[in-house]
Amino acid sequence: MSAAAAIAVRLQGGLDAADLGERYADWLARIEQMHQDARALPNAAPAFSTLDKPLARATVGLLTSAGAYPHGEVPFDVADPHGDPTVRTIPGDIDVADLRFAHSHYDTTRAEADPNVVLPLDPLRALVAEGVVGAAAARHVGMMGFNPDPRRVATESAPQVVELFRRDAVDVVLLSPG
DSSP, X not given: OOHHHHHHHXXXXXXXXXXXXXXXXXXXXXXXXXOTTOOOOOOSSOOOOOOSSOGGGOEEEEEEOBOEEETTSOOOOTTOTTOOOOEEEEETTOOGGGEEEOXXXXXTHHHHHOGGGTSOHHHHHHHHHHTSSSEEOSEEEEEBOOOSSXXXXXXXXXXXXXXXXXXXXXXXXXXXXX
16 A cells, blocks of 8 residues: 555544644644734634545545646736735646746745645545545645635635535545645
């Protein structure tokens, strides 16, 4: 079994919502220390759910906040001090060499050298080929994670992402930060 397959099997065992809640609270505290102008917009109840089918029959989509976008598309606005809450659709069959990165809060050099570190398309494809995952989504999503006021992400971007993944019958979305 490949390392990627072993990780997928562990993930299928479920998420510990209490542990995730503690980690989220710790993360919010760090954000408040680093960005005094940041506004927290906590979820009343995080929307974690269990997978109702075997992973080997599930369609998996990727969402990265690493500022990934397809070559030839409009890059994220890294000059805006308020961030860029917009969404870029990434075709499921894109060659990772055709990905570009625009982000104002991390050095994108390593992501540009190997896009799989922030958008693991090739490992996902390998899991599909091994039969561990049923299918990769027809489309994935790139966003720029720096948005100190998350209201536009919550009211505009997130519903757009949810609708895209629902239309594509995605069962699992793997979030990958930048």
